[in-house]
Amino acid sequence: xxxxxxxxxxxxxxxxxxxxxxxxxxxxxxxxxxxxxxxxxxxxxxxxxxxxxxxxxxxxxxxxxxxxxxxxxxxxxxxxxxxxxxxxxxxxxxxxxxxxxxxxxxxxxxxxxxxxxxxxxxxxxxxxxxxxxxxxxxxxxxxxxxx
Amino acid sequence: xxxxxxxxxxxxxxxxxxxxxxxxxxxxxxxxxxxxxxxxxxxxxxxxxxxxxxxxxxxxxxxxxxxxxxxxxxxxxxxxxxxxxxxxxxxxxxxxxxxxxxxxxxxxxxxxxxxxxxxxxxxxxxxxxxxxxxxxxxxxxxxxxxxxxxxxxxxxxxxxxxxxxxxxxxxxxxxxxxxxxxxxxxxxxxxxxxxxxxxxxxxxxxxxxxxxxxxxxxxxxxxxxxxxxxxxxxxxxxxxxxxxxxxxxxxxxxxxxxxxxxxxxxxxxxxxxxxxxxxxxxxxxxxxxxxxxxxxxxxxxxxxxxxxxxxxxxxxxxxxxxxxxxxxxxxxxxxxxxxxxxxxxxxxxxxxxxxxxxxxxxxxxxxxxxxxxxxxxxxxxxxxxxxxxxxxxxxxxxxxxxxxxxxxxxxxxxxxxxxxxxxxxxxxxxxxxxxxxxxxxxxxxxxxxxxxxxxxxxxxxxxxxxxxxxxxxxxxxxxxxxxxxxxxxxxxxxxxxxxxxxxxxxxxxxxxxxxxxxxxxxxxxxxxxxxxxxxxxxxxxxxxxxxxxxxxxxxxxxxxxxxxxxxxxxxxxxxxxxxxxxxxxxxxxxxxxxxxxxxxxxxxxxxxxxxxxxxxxxxxxxxxxxxxxxxxxxxxxxxxxxxxxxxxxxxxxxxxxxxxxxxxxxxxxxxxxxxxxxxxxxxxxxxxxxxxxxxxxxxxxxxxxxxxx
Numbered sequence: 001x002x003x004x005x006x007x008x009x010x011x012x013x014x015x016x017x018x019x020x021x022x023x024x025x026x027x028x029x030x031x032x033x034x035x036x037x038x039x040x041x042x043x044x045x046x047x048x049x050x051x052x053x054x055x056x057x058x059x060x061x062x063x064x065x066x067x068x069x070x071x072x073x074x075x076x077x078x079x080x081x082x083x084x085x086x087x088x089x090x091x092x093x094x095x096x097x098x099x100x101x102x103x104x105x106x107x108x109x110x111x112x113x114x115x116x117x118x119x120x121x122x123x124x125x126x127x128x129x130x131x132x133x134x135x136x137x138x139x140x141x142x143x144x145x146x147x
Numbered sequence: 148x149x150x151x152x153x154x155x156x157x158x159x160x161x162x163x164x165x166x167x168x169x170x171x172x173x174x175x176x177x178x179x180x181x182x183x184x185x186x187x188x189x190x191x192x193x194x195x196x197x198x199x200x201x202x203x204x205x206x207x208x209x210x211x212x213x214x215x216x217x218x219x220x221x222x223x224x225x226x227x228x229x230x231x232x233x234x235x236x237x238x239x240x241x242x243x244x245x246x247x248x249x250x251x252x253x254x255x256x257x258x259x260x261x262x263x264x265x266x267x268x269x270x271x272x273x274x275x276x277x278x279x280x281x282x283x284x285x286x287x288x289x290x291x292x293x294x295x296x297x298x299x300x301x302x303x304x305x306x307x308x309x310x311x312x313x314x315x316x317x318x319x320x321x322x323x324x325x326x327x328x329x330x331x332x333x334x335x336x337x338x339x340x341x342x343x344x345x346x347x348x349x350x351x352x353x354x355x356x357x358x359x360x361x362x363x364x365x366x367x368x369x370x371x372x373x374x375x376x377x378x379x380x381x382x383x384x385x386x387x388x389x390x391x392x393x394x395x396x397x398x399x400x401x402x403x404x405x406x407x408x409x410x411x412x413x414x415x416x417x418x419x420x421x422x423x424x425x426x427x428x429x430x431x432x433x434x435x436x437x438x439x440x441x442x443x444x445x446x447x448x449x450x451x452x453x454x455x456x457x458x459x460x461x462x463x464x465x466x467x468x469x470x471x472x473x474x475x476x477x478x479x480x481x482x483x484x485x486x487x488x489x490x491x492x493x494x495x496x497x498x499x500x501x502x503x504x505x506x507x508x509x510x511x512x513x514x515x516x517x518x519x520x521x522x523x524x525x526x527x528x529x530x531x532x533x534x535x536x537x538x539x540x541x542x543x544x545x546x547x548x549x550x551x552x553x554x555x556x557x558x559x560x561x562x563x564x565x566x567x568x569x570x571x572x573x574x575x576x577x578x579x580x581x582x583x584x585x586x587x588x589x590x591x592x593x594x595x596x597x598x599x600x601x602x603x604x605x606x607x608x609x610x611x612x613x614x615x616x617x618x619x620x621x622x623x624x625x626x627x628x629x630x631x632x633x634x635x636x637x638x639x640x641x642x643x644x645x646x647x648x649x650x651x652x653x654x655x656x657x658x659x660x661x662x663x664x665x666x667x668x669x670x671x672x673x674x675x676x677x678x679x680x681x682x683x684x685x686x687x688x689x690x691x692x693x694x695x696x697x698x699x700x701x702x703x704x705x706x707x708x709x710x711x712x713x714x715x716x717x718x719x720x721x722x723x724x725x726x727x728x729x730x731x732x733x734x735x736x737x738x739x740x741x742x743x744x745x746x747x748x749x750x751x752x753x754x755x756x757x758x759x760x761x762x763x764x765x766x767x768x769x770x771x772x773x774x775x776x777x778x779x780x781x782x783x784x785x786x787x788x789x790x791x792x793x794x795x796x797x798x799x800x801x802x803x804x805x806x807x808x809x810x811x812x813x814x815x816x817x818x819x820x821x822x823x824x825x826x827x828x829x830x831x832x833x834x835x836x837x838x839x840x841x842x843x844x845x846x847x848x849x850x851x852x853x854x855x856x
Contacts, residue, residue: 031173032166034362036313037396041775044313072166082164086157089745093601094163095170095314095362117783124775126311126363127601129752130783132745 001065005030006074016062021045023061024071032072032098036124043123046099047071053103055122070105072098080140081105090136092127099123100133109141150610150620151803154741158605158625168360171317171332172393179319180207181250182382182392185243185258186402187235190269190471190768192262194233197243201256207386209244214381216348220373221341224278227437227474229346229377234265237436237473238769239402241374246382246390267471269768271433272410274468278434279442281449283463283521283697291425291460295416299497303413303489304833305817307433307763308406308756309770310478311780314362316403317393318376320383326353327380333372334364335638336596340630342373343380350384355631364600365753366477369640370440371403400773404476405763407432407444407467411452411489421501423458423512426521430465430486435474441467444475446571448482450701451814453521454490455532455565456512461521472768477640479750480813483566484757491562491818492832495825504549505822506540509563524700529798529806531707531733536563538792539709543729548713552826557715557726560822564709564814567702568734568807569643572692575684575703580637582651584612584659585679586672590622591659593652595636597644598628602809603742604644610738611649611802615656618668634681642807645738646703646798647684653802655682687800704798706734706806710751710815713787714823721838723824725755725787730815733794735806740793743808747791750812756781758817762835 002011005028012027024030024047033056036044040055047056048070075082081101084090091097103123107115116137117130125133162168187194199208211218211230218232219225231242242260247253268274292298318331327347333339336356343354356376361368375392382390394402409432416425430449434441449465498505513532519525539561540546548559569575583594593612599605605625613620626633636648659680663671671678692699713727730747737743760779764771772778797804817834824831829844 025173030166031169034170034314035172036315037775039396039774039776042313042396072164075165077161077165077167082161085164086159086161089154089157089603089741091163092603092742092745092749093313093361093363094159094168095312097164098166101164120783122782124311124313124780124782125749126313126365126753126780127749128745129748129750129781129789130786131748131789132741 003064003066004068006070014061016060018061019057020059020061020064021056024056030071030073034095034098036095043103044096044099046102046123048102048105051106053106072101081137084136084140088132088136088139090128090133096123096125100125104137110138150613151738154739155606155610155620157603158609159599170314170362171319171330171359174319174330174359176319176321176389179389179391180246180248180382180386181253182244182246182379182390183253184241184378185245187231187238187240187242189235189262189264190238190267191265192235193265194231194235194242194260195263196261198259200259205247206256207246207382209381209385213385214346215350217345219345220377221345222370222439223442224438227439237471239473241378244378244382246386267768269470269472271468271470272431274470276469278438278467278469279445281445281465281697283449285521285523286460288425288427288460288462292416294424296419297417297501299500300414301493301496301832303411303492305409305485305488306835307408308478308761309400309763309778310365310367312363312365312367315394315396315399316368316371316375318372318379319389319391320379321389322383322387326351327383328355328357329376329380330357330359331372331376332361332368333358334368334598334600334640336628336630337635338370338638339373339376343377346377347380355629358598358628361598361600365479366481366640367404369477369638371476396775397773400778401770402473404439404474406478407434407441407475407482407485409485411486413489413493415493415497417497417501421503421508421511423456424460426453426458426461428452428463430463432467432482433470433475434467435470435472437474439474439476441475443571444477444482448486450522450567450571451483452486452490454487455514455563455707457514457518463521472765479753480810481641484814484817487564487814488817488834491564492821495560495822505561506536506545509536513563520701522701523698527704529704529735529796531794531796532563532565534794535707535709535731535733538794539711539729539731542731542790542792543711545711556718556827558823558826559711559713560819560826561709561711562815562818562822565705565707566642566811566814567705568646569703570641571701572694575647576686578637578684580648580651580684581634581681582636582648582655583634583679583681584652584655586668586677587624588672589669590618591616591668593623593625594633595648596628596630596633597636597648598639600639602746603739604639607645607738607742608649608652612652612656615653616660616668642809645805646801646807649802649805651682651684655680658682703800704806706732706808706811708732708811708815710819712816712819712823714820714827716824716827716829716841721841723759723836723841725820728787729790730812731792731794732811733796734808734811735798735801736795736804737793738803738805743793744791746808747812748789751789751816752781752786754813754816755786755820758820758834759836762837
């Protein structure tokens with residue numbers, strides 16, 4: 001089956017009901033996407049499917065046919081959100097961080113606090129109490145233009 | 148520029164934010180099998196038969212007869228089997244292990260276990276089996292009560308709590324030349340090593356334990372990883388292949404340890420002007436089916452049970468008992484949140500009875516430098532109960548809101564608390580931790596067994612070493628905890644990593660600096676070869692503790708906190724909601740202010756969850772809501788805005804004045820919230836304070852006649 005992962009077209013041979021999460025982690029070797037609960041509650045496995053943040057543990061691979069998937073690896077490693085999450089200590093243990101960043105990505109630069117809370121309501125963090133995550137997202141872009 | 152006190156760039160770099168950081172489930176080894184645990188479905192029974200209902204070809208099957216060494220998980224007692232032999236004592240107890248290279252085949256295998264039921268105990272207060280009893284006595288209770296003009300009694304209950312580290316337990320056991328390497332998500336590599344050795348016995352010459360990036364612990368990865376590690380090693384030993392066991396969320400919640408449920412009874416005597424003259428406290432904790440760490444959880448719980456108050460006549464009795472539920476274990480705070488919840492809710496009831504302001508009552512009785520605690524520990528100059536209380540009242544607008552919110556259905560409440568830094572009593576002396584520091588081509592490397600689990604261990608220790616050694620922070624690196632390479636610097640628990648391990652590293656760095664004689668570590672390394680120094684914990688001559696009588700200096704020192712919660716109660720649904728939270732905490736001095744603030748915010752959120760929504764539904768000894776769908780932890784929409792103030796009061800015995808911080812923040816939120824609910828007009832004495840609990844609570848407005856009990 002063909003799909004686009006982080007901008008690159010790929011052909012993956014996997015059972016249609018295999019979770020997109022497992023396809024990304026096992027067939028594409030992209031282990032940045034994490035499993036926290038396997039039932040769509042924690043958001044650790046959040047990726048963008050055609051620009052929309054979804055829990056990849058709830059998506060059967062068949063549903064991702066032809067879609068464009070963006071994972072944390074697709075951000076390149078020096079994205080303003082990634083830098084800000086470490087600087088502001090929005091990442092403590094880090095296991096929710098890739099999903100948090102993917103959920104925050106569609107918000108674009110300098111979102112209001114209410115919008116951030118709403119966008120992240122499906123992403124659980126047990127370390128930070130969320131305050132540092134808000135600080136990271138809201139300060140991420142600083143002087144930099146969004147990429 | 149010095150590193151300590153600055154929010155320097157963290158040692159983990161960007162890896163956690165880019166997906167490059169490798170957690171246990173991210174690691175792959177050629178030929179890896181997946182492991183699965185077959186667990187009991189009943190609370191107490193004799194096992195009369197085990198039947199494999201699948202074709203065993205391609206499977207590795209392990210039961211208790213495959214254990215080459217001794218069938219126990221080594222901890223305080225050796226009562227917990229690695230795999231049940233003839234009897235199970237709790238639901239989810241491991242009986243059999245399976246491994247297969249295909250996860251689906253593994254999942255599809257069914258095993259039938261026949262049981263002959265045995266009597267089940269689920270009430271800790273009615274249990275005939277006690278793991279540990281502790282008695283703390285100070286002064287004379289009889290004399291104290293004789294002086295009392297007012298008597299207030301009360302019973303307070305706290306529920307269980309699941310850790311919900313976002314990364315479930317996971318390990319990989321990898322056979323290697325001469326032994327087995329165990330990689331895993333864990334807090335205490337040497338605890339796991341000490342548990343693996345007796346299980347594997349002479350069959351495995353060399354065992355080493357390596358911590359992988361760990362997605363949260365909160366105590367949940369203190370002792371439990373020994374169990375899953377032993378299971379993976381047994382499967383690897385029998386199959387000769389690497390074996391990975393990663394629990395899914397349901398198994399992790401259903402089978403692993405939780406916070407000890409607790410019942411605390413207070414009987415308190417005061418003079419009419421509000422001076423504490425007698426405190427009688429009784430604590431019962433539910434240990435679950437095996438002893439695990441219950442004696443030490445109880446110990447910290449009872450030592451903190453009289454709160455941060457001065458009282459000449461105190462008796463605290465505690466016991467941890469056995470029930471047929473999965474063993475309870477370490478959880479941030481380690482017994483102290485339970486007992487301080489009771490103390491602080493009780494204090495607001497005492498204030499109400501006396502007709503005095505809760506702040507004035509606390510100010511009158513709060514511990515000050517030179518006072519003694521219930522164990523007789525004389526407090527030093529770094530005693531900040533009054534300072535944190537005054538700052539929290541001021542910052543939160545407590546006095547004003549206490550008046551303005553009255554009768555509105557909302558309320559404001561506070562809690563004053565403290566937390567001992569490091570192991571209790573003679574614990575650190577017995578641990579005798581050792582740290583090491585070595586030169587490298589680019590600077591110095593820290594060798595410790597203490598783990599980064601989100602709290603910032605690597606960064607914080609490197610800051611301390613950089614300043615003590617006099618080198619730039621960037622030149623200090625931290626070795627990955629691998630028991631074959633690092634010394635045993637003790638577990639990453641008990642708010643000890645910064646104060647105790649950081650303190651040892653500071654000494655080690657000072658010694659190295661003296662040896663280098665002005666040369667930089669990298670220059671020494673290039674010119675004279677590698678230099679490695681060790682530092683071992685030495686008992687402080689000034690600290691006295693008697694384990695038999697529970698008298699003396701229970702902790703090296705204490706950190707102090709006062710939390711204020713502003714709560715609204717929905718008049719229709721009875722749901723309580725924290726709308727504003729203020730935390731004022733003194734822990735000596737923050738080494739990395741941004742990370743320290745994160746500990747306070749995160750610990751407070753966990754406390755808010757424990758207080759209002761986290762409900763472990765136990766039925767017939769099993770957790771019946773073992774999913775994140777119906778075990779609710781705070782989301783962005785449940786967590787209030789937080790004001791955090793870090794007061795400084797350096798402690799001479801800690802590195803650069805630092806004390807322990809990790810656990811302190813979870814002691815305060817629950818009582819502050821319940822006291823705010825009380826201010827809103829409902830008499831709640833147990834948590835979680837779910838809507839149904841609030842609905843069933845007697846209204847206080849207009850205040851009912853004072854009642855005992």
